[in-house]
Amino acid sequence: MSSVLELKENIVDEVLELGAKIGFLENPAFTVALAEVNAYIKEVGMEDPSVVLVDSSNETLSFSYTAGDGDKYKFDLSCPDENTVRFIRIDEPHTYVGMSGSVVRKKSALEHVIKLEEHGDVVVITNKGAIDNVGCDNHHYNMTNYVEKRVYTQRGVMYEREIKTYPVRKGEGYFHRVGVKEMLLLARQAFDYGPWADKFEKRTFLRREMIDTAKLVYEDRKNENNYVGIVPLKSEGSLRDLVIADEYNTYPMKDVVIPALTEAEVADLLAREVNEKVAEGLGYFAQGRTSYCYNSVENK
Numbered sequence: 001m002s003s004v005l006e007l008k009e010n011i012v013d014e015v016l017e018l019g020a021k022i023g024f025l026e027n028p029a030f031t032v033a034l035a036e037v038n039a040y041i042k043e044v045g046m047e048d049p050s051v052v053l054v055d056s057s058n059e060t061l062s063f064s065y066t067a068g069d070g071d072k073y074k075f076d077l078s079c080p081d082e083n084t085v086r087f088i089r090i091d092e093p094h095t096y097v098g099m100s101g102s103v104v105r106k107k108s109a110l111e112h113v114i115k116l117e118e119h120g121d122v123v124v125i126t127n128k129g130a131i132d133n134v135g136c137d138n139h140h141y142n143m144t145n146y147v148e149k150r151v152y153t154q155r156g157v158m159y160e161r162e163i164k165t166y167p168v169r170k171g172e173g174y175f176h177r178v179g180v181k182e183m184l185l186l187a188r189q190a191f192d193y194g195p196w197a198d199k200f201e202k203r204t205f206l207r208r209e210m211i212d213t214a215k216l217v218y219e220d221r222k223n224e225n226n227y228v229g230i231v232p233l234k235s236e237g238s239l240r241d242l243v244i245a246d247e248y249n250t251y252p253m254k255d256v257v258i259p260a261l262t263e264a265e266v267a268d269l270l271a272r273e274v275n276e277k278v279a280e281g282l283g284y285f286a287q288g289r290t291s292y293c294y295n296s297v298e299n300k
Contacts, residue, residue: 033085255297
């Protein structure tokens with residue numbers, strides 16, 4: 001056994017020992033995705049992670065932690081196959097008495113899956129499911145689901161990003177028997193073209209066009225608010241990720257005007273990325289940026 005602190009400090013080596021393909025290391029997105037796993041562990045705020053032991057049985061690294069206030073956490077890190085790394089965290093906050101006088105129970109599951117594709121691309125899928133018993137009888141519970149899919153090129157540049165959120169729905173069954181399978185059932189089907197793929201309440205889809213722009217498809221079914229067009233990306237720091245510029249991240253969308261850049265401006269954007277491989281990948285999307293421009297009014 002090792003400690004959680006040792007796991008966090010050597011997570012890349014630990015995952016490779018679990019059976020992850022060495023080819024993962026060729027893509028800078030892999031270490032970014034594992035850093036996110038460390039962030040999920042750190043969120044718990046363990047007083048002393050060096051004394052929390054990690055069990056390595058059944059080809060899975062797992063551990064549990066109970067905070068001083070009674071909140072419970074369980075973690076599993078595994079490699080179902082050499083091209084897949086899976087991390088699962090289960091949170092179960094301590095119960096409390098709500099304003100109605102009833103005992104409130106909550107539970108959530110987070111799944112972080114990292115996949116290595118045939119040509120070296122890396123796909124990261126984050127599934128989230130949460131349940132509670134507010135306003136429910138003993139045989140039902142409320143459930144919410146969220147899922148995000150990110151696709152990185154073999155040089156670690158995010159090429160696609162899709163987020164789906166689902167409306168609250170009623171689940172049937174005893175609260176204490178609901179596990180990861182039930183909490184993530186809907187989220188795990190969000191991108192498989194099955195019955196739940198199109199049941200979302202809100203969807204945001206981004207596909208990179210240029211180094212600093214992306215095509216956006218936004219659907220908000222609850223508020224009947226949709227948008228399709230090109231948006232600028234947040235340019236502070238590296239442009240490796242697909243993050244919409246703040247002023248264009250509200251709906252209804254304001255008019256979008258994207259002017260052509262000078263050679264010097266393109267060079268400045270590339271210089272903000274410290275990883276040489278990622279910078280090379282961004283350079284591919286910088287081609288033609290000095291002649292590229294967009295106006296949403298003219299492109300309706």
